[in-house]
Amino acid sequence: MDEILAQASKVADAAEVFMVTTDETQVQFETNRLKHIQSKQSISLALRISREGKTGYATTTQPGGGQELVDMAVETARFGTPVKFEFPPAGTYPAVEVFDPVVEKVPLETMVEVGEKLIATVTSHTPEIICEGAVARATMSVHIINSRGGEVSYRKSIFSLGIEGSLIRGTDMLFVGDGESSCQPVLSADNVTRAVLQQLEWARDQAPVPTAELPVLFTPNGAASALIAPLMAAFNGKTVLEGASPIGKKMGEMVFDRKLWLWDDPTVSYRPASRPGDDEGVPSQRTPLIEQGTVAHFLYDLQTAALAGTRSTGNGGRNRGLPAPTPSAFIIAPGSTTLDDMVGDIKEGLVIEQLMGASQGNVLGGDFSGNVLLGYKVENGKIVGRVKDTMVSGNIYQVLKEIAAIGSDARWVGGFLQTPPIYCPRVSVASK
Amino acid sequence: MTDIAATAQQLAEVIRRYQADYIEARLEESQTSHITYRGRELESIGRAVAAGGNIRALVKGGWGFVSFDSFDELPGKVELAIKQAQFVGNEVSQLAAVEPVVDSVPAGIDRNPVTIPLAEKKGLLDEYNDIIWRTPKVQTSVIGYSDSFKKVILVSSLGSNVEQAKADTSLRVNIVATDGSEVQQSGISIGSRGNFDEVQGLHRQVEETAQRAVELLAAPQAKGGEYTVVLDPILAGVFVHEAFGHLSESDFVYENDRLKEVMVLGKTFGDEALNIVDTAAIPGMRGSYRYDDEGVPATRTYLIREGKLVGRLHSRETAARMNEEPTGNARAINYRHPPIVRMTNTFIEPDKASFEDIIGDIKEGIYARNWYGGTTSMEMFTFSAGEAYMIRNGKVAELLRPVVLTGNVFTTLMNIDAIGNDLEMNQGGGCGKGGQVPLPVSNGSPHIRIRQCLIGGR
Numbered sequence: 001m002d003e004i005l006a007q008a009s010k011v012a013d014a015a016e017v018f019m020v021t022t023d024e025t026q027v028q029f030e031t032n033r034l035k036h037i038q039s040k041q042s043i044s045l046a047l048r049i050s051r052e053g054k055t056g057y058a059t060t061t062q063p064g065g066g067q068e069l070v071d072m073a074v075e076t077a078r079f080g081t082p083v084k085f086e087f088p089p090a091g092t093y094p095a096v097e098v099f100d101p102v103v104e105k106v107p108l109e110t111m112v113e114v115g116e117k118l119i120a121t122v123t124s125h126t127p128e129i130i131c132e133g134a135v136a137r138a139t140m141s142v143h144i145i146n147s148r149g150g151e152v153s154y155r156k157s158i159f160s161l162g163i164e165g166s167l168i169r170g171t172d173m174l175f176v177g178d179g180e181s182s183c184q185p186v187l188s189a190d191n192v193t194r195a196v197l198q199q200l201e202w203a204r205d206q207a208p209v210p211t212a213e214l215p216v217l218f219t220p221n222g223a224a225s226a227l228i229a230p231l232m233a234a235f236n237g238k239t240v241l242e243g244a245s246p247i248g249k250k251m252g253e254m255v256f257d258r259k260l261w262l263w264d265d266p267t268v269s270y271r272p273a274s275r276p277g278d279d280e281g282v283p284s285q286r287t288p289l290i291e292q293g294t295v296a297h298f299l300y301d302l303q304t305a306a307l308a309g310t311r312s313t314g315n316g317g318r319n320r321g322l323p324a325p326t327p328s329a330f331i332i333a334p335g336s337t338t339l340d341d342m343v344g345d346i347k348e349g350l351v352i353e354q355l356m357g358a359s360q361g362n363v364l365g366g367d368f369s370g371n372v373l374l375g376y377k378v379e380n381g382k383i384v385g386r387v388k389d390t391m392v393s394g395n396i397y398q399v400l401k402e403i404a405a406i407g408s409d410a411r412w413v414g415g416f417l418q419t420p421p422i423y424c425p426r427v428s429v430a431s432k
Numbered sequence: 433m434t435d436i437a438a439t440a441q442q443l444a445e446v447i448r449r450y451q452a453d454y455i456e457a458r459l460e461e462s463q464t465s466h467i468t469y470r471g472r473e474l475e476s477i478g479r480a481v482a483a484g485g486n487i488r489a490l491v492k493g494g495w496g497f498v499s500f501d502s503f504d505e506l507p508g509k510v511e512l513a514i515k516q517a518q519f520v521g522n523e524v525s526q527l528a529a530v531e532p533v534v535d536s537v538p539a540g541i542d543r544n545p546v547t548i549p550l551a552e553k554k555g556l557l558d559e560y561n562d563i564i565w566r567t568p569k570v571q572t573s574v575i576g577y578s579d580s581f582k583k584v585i586l587v588s589s590l591g592s593n594v595e596q597a598k599a600d601t602s603l604r605v606n607i608v609a610t611d612g613s614e615v616q617q618s619g620i621s622i623g624s625r626g627n628f629d630e631v632q633g634l635h636r637q638v639e640e641t642a643q644r645a646v647e648l649l650a651a652p653q654a655k656g657g658e659y660t661v662v663l664d665p666i667l668a669g670v671f672v673h674e675a676f677g678h679l680s681e682s683d684f685v686y687e688n689d690r691l692k693e694v695m696v697l698g699k700t701f702g703d704e705a706l707n708i709v710d711t712a713a714i715p716g717m718r719g720s721y722r723y724d725d726e727g728v729p730a731t732r733t734y735l736i737r738e739g740k741l742v743g744r745l746h747s748r749e750t751a752a753r754m755n756e757e758p759t760g761n762a763r764a765i766n767y768r769h770p771p772i773v774r775m776t777n778t779f780i781e782p783d784k785a786s787f788e789d790i791i792g793d794i795k796e797g798i799y800a801r802n803w804y805g806g807t808t809s810m811e812m813f814t815f816s817a818g819e820a821y822m823i824r825n826g827k828v829a830e831l832l833r834p835v836v837l838t839g840n841v842f843t844t845l846m847n848i849d850a851i852g853n854d855l856e857m858n859q860g861g862g863c864g865k866g867g868q869v870p871l872p873v874s875n876g877s878p879h880i881r882i883r884q885c886l887i888g889g890r
Contacts (some may be wrong), residue, residue, distance in 0.1 A: 042484070246615055361804065365616065
């Protein structure tokens, strides 16, 4: 890495080398039994330079190919965007615990046992169910150096397990599933098992749904599938800078219900999305986005922040290509109402666990619209069965403007979101 | 850089020294370039090279898989894959018998898109961007261009040694218009098998897309409910891919007895006019190839013929386990993943109806065109149209906000009651499954009419 930085510094005004190596092992179950074991070892090396004021960028999987990397970066710098920022100098980083050495030592046998027990519990509850599952452990090391002397490096471990079950009766298909991940070993599948069994219980019968505006309760999974993509787009500093975010000019205004609090937080211990610094070496921070329904901040990387005349929030993420503003983990503050109380409050309505394809529409405008892959009908305060052939549509700027209640039990979903259930009084439901 | 051809030969030797029911090694080297515009400004321009490989081993029905970027200690990686497979395996391995293949397949293009000067690519995108920004009320836009050229070598314990070169180019344009707090967007997605010409000359289409985004600001939203819906070839192609194609992938079916009952060959799924095909064997499409990633030759597979289920897509394992012929549909997006059963070029064959025949007797319906995307859960599907219009008294009427269509696959296939004569293939986008996305595929259809289709709305 140092060699590449030195080579690049000869032809560039500033340079940054980013390297991540990953070692992952996954045991996979198909049709209720162990089927595959996979190991993936990967190296990714990215070089970003500033040359005559412009950005150059190139990546490789071969650390030995330093000169080729520098040449490619120089080639792209002829056309690159003007560099508006400076790489961060040497600094101090918050202590964020994301590595547990035990993770890489978890034996395959233990991983298989955890998966088998999970599947056995689910299949003993519902013998006809067919499950796919995975138990995975990974360790990665991230190292960033730049020509201003900035340097950050850390190791991260991730352990995850997940299950998807399908229950087929004729052409009627029911899909259930849940997962959990942590930087520490997850050797008990109890949380996941409990969630899946609850889904199976609630989906035991089918219930009809009218086409109407109905109260809808989004579970944490349901909120993740319907409401989060529009929020992530709206709070992205780049969307704001372009004037395409519906809330870009509403900083300090109450746009959402006053019960809603949202922040981005990469500093929570042992969460897979946590890290001491972002992918540009900017120290991690907790950034409030919605406070009491009021727009509080947006997410920035170095370049976007410079263009917007503000500071990076430590949200430079590399998905594909150059760093761009990227949420680490969205956290929605829990409220004080229990799930039972919220369900009990609904005379006729829905509980949404999974909305399929909800973010295919005009996400930027706040729209969500999807088929209820897993959801339940509530009648007179009781869940009476699963709904089918039903679409739920809305716009987050209407639906989150008036929230009936926010649940007291927050859950992590997919490693990138912690949310409680959210109960909305009126959402459009269309059914056959 | 490592010479993967030489490494492949070494690995072919190494594999021969080990005992397993099947071992294969797949090595890959690739180069890519991308240019992204966001708004008026160039957002990102970059080049990448990658090289790596994997070993896959089968022992007593269990699979081990090791992928790597470092070519050091290859025998150790073969041993690890075998050890993993042994750990899993406790039954009898089954793989459909195929002949070993030794072949080398060129990319079939005049010039490698990655080596076209960045200045030429950027110049083209600049022209498109100028058009976008001449349109009033455009708030922002994203243009994403990318290309790749890769060489993949497969060697196996069967004695196969297949080298295939593949090129790909893709262009996505998404244009956002705003008016007050209203935000609407419209887009284009074009792909080709590495032919840069295909992404050139789209000036008119870009202009229309920008205008449409603006027009949508004033368009009404469809009222949710059931409609007679006419799909254009692009959206019907997405429908056939999402709603039916994924059900034809045998890895979902082969060990699932209940799904086998649903997908039993000979069962009626639609009208006699309905024919659905998947084939990688037609050259020049994004889903085309000569051999799949297990070295099995590409075929032409009828999934539905005259309304009846007649075939499905297979890997060597699923074919053996279902006692059917392999179809050459095992594909991996890159060397970091094992091959799984995937579609290639999937389409509804044309029938006789003209567009006028199809919409002529619709009193009130929806004409849905183009697409944002789609997803499926086998039984239920949902996909979104990029454009939609009301159909009133047999004529295409006012523009609507984009609609989301959803339904039960089986009922919806039965409800197709008219198939046009105007087959078109869509090369844009890519398919996602098992974390492998976006895999180049194409899909297509003539215009089709669906009775009683559920539309989401407010």
